[in-house]
Amino acid sequence: VTTKTHVNGLKFVEINTDLCFATIYLQGAQIDQFQPKGQQPLLWVSSADDYQPGNGIRGGIPICWPWFGQSQVEGFPQHGFARTTTWDLVSVKMVNQVAFVTMELNVKPEHRNFWPHETKLQVVFELGSKLKVSLTNTNLTDYPVSLTQALHTYFPTSDIHNTYVSGLAESQYIEFAKGPYAQNDDLVEFTRETDRVYTNLGAAQVITTPEGCIVVERENSQSAVLWNPWIDKSQRLSRFNDNDYLSMLCLEATNVLEDQVTLAAGASHTLTTTIYWQT
Numbered sequence: 001v002t003t004k005t006h007v008n009g010l011k012f013v014e015i016n017t018d019l020c021f022a023t024i025y026l027q028g029a030q031i032d033q034f035q036p037k038g039q040q041p042l043l044w045v046s047s048a049d050d051y052q053p054g055n056g057i058r059g060g061i062p063i064c065w066p067w068f069g070q071s072q073v074e075g076f077p078q079h080g081f082a083r084t085t086t087w088d089l090v091s092v093k094m095v096n097q098v099a100f101v102t103m104e105l106n107v108k109p110e111h112r113n114f115w116p117h118e119t120k121l122q123v124v125f126e127l128g129s130k131l132k133v134s135l136t137n138t139n140l141t142d143y144p145v146s147l148t149q150a151l152h153t154y155f156p157t158s159d160i161h162n163t164y165v166s167g168l169a170e171s172q173y174i175e176f177a178k179g180p181y182a183q184n185d186d187l188v189e190f191t192r193e194t195d196r197v198y199t200n201l202g203a204a205q206v207i208t209t210p211e212g213c214i215v216v217e218r219e220n221s222q223s224a225v226l227w228n229p230w231i232d233k234s235q236r237l238s239r240f241n242d243n244d245y246l247s248m249l250c251l252e253a254t255n256v257l258e259d260q261v262t263l264a265a266g267a268s269h270t271l272t273t274t275i276y277w278q279t
């Protein structure tokens, strides 16, 4: 498989088929671009990001693993270390116009103090006119292992003030460690900083933007994070323009809080998200 190299040294796979265009970086196994042919891009990336080795890319789908958010242990990186570690490219295959890209993370010796458990982590990107991402954990130890994780998807919009998320009604959410609150309305709009963990969630949500509706499906995930940093936090975020909050939102397929993954010895779990433009 031939990879390409960004000017700053990061290696990536480029997929250009009749159905889509995509680029996936080996660092973090992070897809940053996905555009079905004849449609708008489905992923957002900040123009402030210059793709430096060692940083996650501010956009696309960072993989947060083996913990989501801040670690219980001081000094451990937010959202884990998978997003800043270089994964191994296993294969690129074409089946009926659909490209399958598989990458694996082998935990490096320097990460052993973060994660001493022997686990296999594999991601498969299925790239057709939809994007399907499947993240499989296998516990190779002889004891149970628990983890939290996220497919931290950044979606584009031309106007956050005219962007709505539906499919959240009748669930509960926690915001800034407060709650749980009941989500009664079906439509969530953005008028301020939003940083919520939704729990007991149905399998699909829809983001309505001026460009059209994006469907976000999840499998083996009963939780999702909805995030927009709004005005003040945008100014504090790395690799993010002050006004980027106007043109993005994150709706993340997660396994967090009571939806964390506990794997028995030898067991596997696959977190999947599928995203596409509703036609």
Ligand code: BG6
Binding pocket: 078, 079, 152, 195, 196, 225, 227, 237, 238, 250, 252
């Ligand atoms: C979200 C969190 O998922 O990720 C936010 O809920 C956080 O609290 C955001 O600010 C971005 O995190 P980071 O580490 O990529 O800046």
